[in-house]
Amino acid sequence: MKTLVMANQKGGVGKTATVFGLATDFRARGLRVVVIDVDTQGNVSFTFDANKSGILASSLFASTEQTFELTDDFTLIEADEALTDLNKISIEEAYRAFSASIRRIEEMGYDVCLIDTAPSLGVGLISVLLSADYVISPIELEVYSIKGIEKMLTIITHIREANSKLKFLGMLPNKVDHRNPRHERHYEELKKAYPDLLIPCCIGLRSSVSEALASGVPVWDNPKTSARVAAKEFRDLADYVYQKMELAA
Ligand SMILES: Nc1ncnc2c1ncn2[C@@H]1O[C@H](COP(=O)(O)OP(=O)(O)OP(=O)(O)O)[C@@H](O)[C@H]1O
Numbered sequence: 001m002k003t004l005v006m007a008n009q010k011g012g013v014g015k016t017a018t019v020f021g022l023a024t025d026f027r028a029r030g031l032r033v034v035v036i037d038v039d040t041q042g043n044v045s046f047t048f049d050a051n052k053s054g055i056l057a058s059s060l061f062a063s064t065e066q067t068f069e070l071t072d073d074f075t076l077i078e079a080d081e082a083l084t085d086l087n088k089i090s091i092e093e094a095y096r097a098f099s100a101s102i103r104r105i106e107e108m109g110y111d112v113c114l115i116d117t118a119p120s121l122g123v124g125l126i127s128v129l130l131s132a133d134y135v136i137s138p139i140e141l142e143v144y145s146i147k148g149i150e151k152m153l154t155i156i157t158h159i160r161e162a163n164s165k166l167k168f169l170g171m172l173p174n175k176v177d178h179r180n181p182r183h184e185r186h187y188e189e190l191k192k193a194y195p196d197l198l199i200p201c202c203i204g205l206r207s208s209v210s211e212a213l214a215s216g217v218p219v220w221d222n223p224k225t226s227a228r229v230a231a232k233e234f235r236d237l238a239d240y241v242y243q244k245m246e247l248a249a
């Protein structure tokens with residue numbers, strides 16, 4: 001099993017949208033998928049409400065002796081209020097328990113585990129990154145988002161000193177408006193500043209993405225033209241990530 005985390009301490013950049021897009025695509029490819037929501041906002045838990053496993057995300061950080069069972073081929077470990085208490089325990093303790101939980105999920109024969117995280121640099125995000133195989137940082141092509149990404153990249157570099165298996169798949173430009181010259185300029189600047197750290201895919205600013213998150217229905221099941229374009233963008237992203245993570249059904 002491979003684990004992929006969506007991480008950016010900046011809010012609203014598309015972490016949850018990316019988890020949703022990849023999870024629905026990987027499910028359609030026949031992969032056995034677990035989604036873990038480590039964000040008390042519970043956004044991905046809302047979107048995948050129908051797929052709740054009954055296991056609460058905070059329990060994954062509570063003990064190294066995990067005995068929970070997951071059975072569905074596509075399942076959600078939902079966010080719960082107790083995640084707010086994670087900052088009361090040490091990173092070491094949280095990391096040990098979470099890693100044990102990931103091993104438990106792997107034993108149950110899942111192919112991929114997608115983890116949505118909160119826009120804050122707490123024990124939750126750090127311990128998840130310490131346990132994971134891959135990380136993507138969605139970003140917006142706006143100044144605050146670009147300024148904030150440097151901090152995230154530094155954190156990922158530090159984490160990789162402790163977790164050498166962690167691979168940064170790159171920054172994913174999201175909510176891109178190709179008619180907006182500012183976005184085009186920022187994209188070119190980012191490409192120049194971080195030539196190896198940009199995923200060669202973009203997700204456009206499209207209302208069909210918000211509609212998909214609100215309804216839980218994948219973009220490709222929405223007949224609108226804008227949804228067809230969004231579906232193609234997410235498919236291209238999923239192809240890229242599938243290949244980079246060496247996934248196979
Ligand atoms: N490509 C897009 N086009 C249009 N709207 C989008 C797109 N991606 C995300 N959104 C919308 O922008 C908002 C923020 O997106 P999302 O929730 O995925 O960000 P996030 O990084 O998970 O935020 P948070 O840090 O609060 O968890 C949501 O309302 C979502 O529907």
Ligand SMILES: [Mg+2]
Pocket residue numbers: 015016017039043116117
């Ligand atoms: Mg989110």
